[in-house]
Amino acid sequence: MIYVNRPIRNYDISYIICDFDHTITSLDSTSSWGIYSISPLISDSIKRKMNACYKKYRPIELNHQMALDERIKILSQWPIEEMSYLAADGVTKALFDIIASNNTSLIIRPDFPNFVRNMERLGIPIYIVSGGLYEPIKTALEKEDALRSNVEIITNHVKVSDGKIIGLESPVIHTYNKDIIKIPVSANEVGLSFGDLPSDQKAGINLKKINIAFLNRANIKLYNQTFDITLTGASSFDQIGKHFFKQYKK
DSSP: OEEEOSOOOOOOEEEEEEOOTTTTBOTTSOOTTHHHHSOTTSOHHHHHHHHHHHHHHHHHHHOTTSOHHHHHHHHTTHHHHHHHHHHHTTOBHHHHHHHHHHOOOOOBOTTHHHHHHHHHHTTOOEEEEEEEEHHHHHHHHHHTTOOOTTEEEEEEOEEEETTEEEEEOSSOOOTTOGGGSOOOSOTTOEEEEEESSGGGGGTTTTSEEEEEEEOOSSOHHHHHHHOSEEEOTTOOHHHHHHHHOTTOOO
C-alpha cells in the first residue's frame, strides 16, 4: 500500500537519492556489513564479536524515543568498532573483496534494476548514500545489472596498508550523519529520496526533495508523520516511477 501523507505537486524530478540496506535491498536481506558476520571465511571469534556489535547498536538505531544527540554519539562508533574486528583479525583486502563477490545474501528488490534502467534512459542520476560498505554494494548491484552509468555509490571505503584492512577511510558515514554528503545538484532542482529510516532523509537535507519510506518494523504512524510518502507490503520503486515519470516503462 502507498500512503501519501501530504499533498504532492507534480514536480519535474531531476535526481534520486537512495539508501541501500533495506531500501534497495529487501527488509529480510542481510546488510552490506552483515555479509562479513556470516561468512565462513571469517573466523568464528570475529563473527561473534560482529554479531554482538549488531545486537548492541541496532536497537539504538531503531529507538526513535531516544534523544537524537545521544543516538548520534553512540552510533558514530558502530562502523568503526565493527571494522576494528576485521582489522584485528588480519583480514586482507583480497579476502574482503572475495566475500563481497561471492555473497548471495544481499537481496536487491526485484523491481529496482528496472527502475535504474528507466532513470538512466530518462537521464536521471541516482545517488546511493549509505552507511554500508562499497565493495558489497557495488558487486550486489553489478550482479543485477543495476550499476548503470547514472548510478553513483557514496558510502564507506576500507583503509588498506600492505594489503591488509586497517580501518575505514574518512569520512565514516553512518545512519545519522548523511547530511555531511554533498549531492551535486542545484538548490532549484527537485528530487526523490528513498530510505527505510527517518534518518535517511538527512542525505541531501538542504535540497528540494520528496521523502519516501519503505516501512521497516516500525510504527507506521511515525513514518506517516515523518515522510511524504510511505510504502508498505509489496509497494515498489516501479510504482513510484510510474507515478512521477510519464515515460516510465516496465
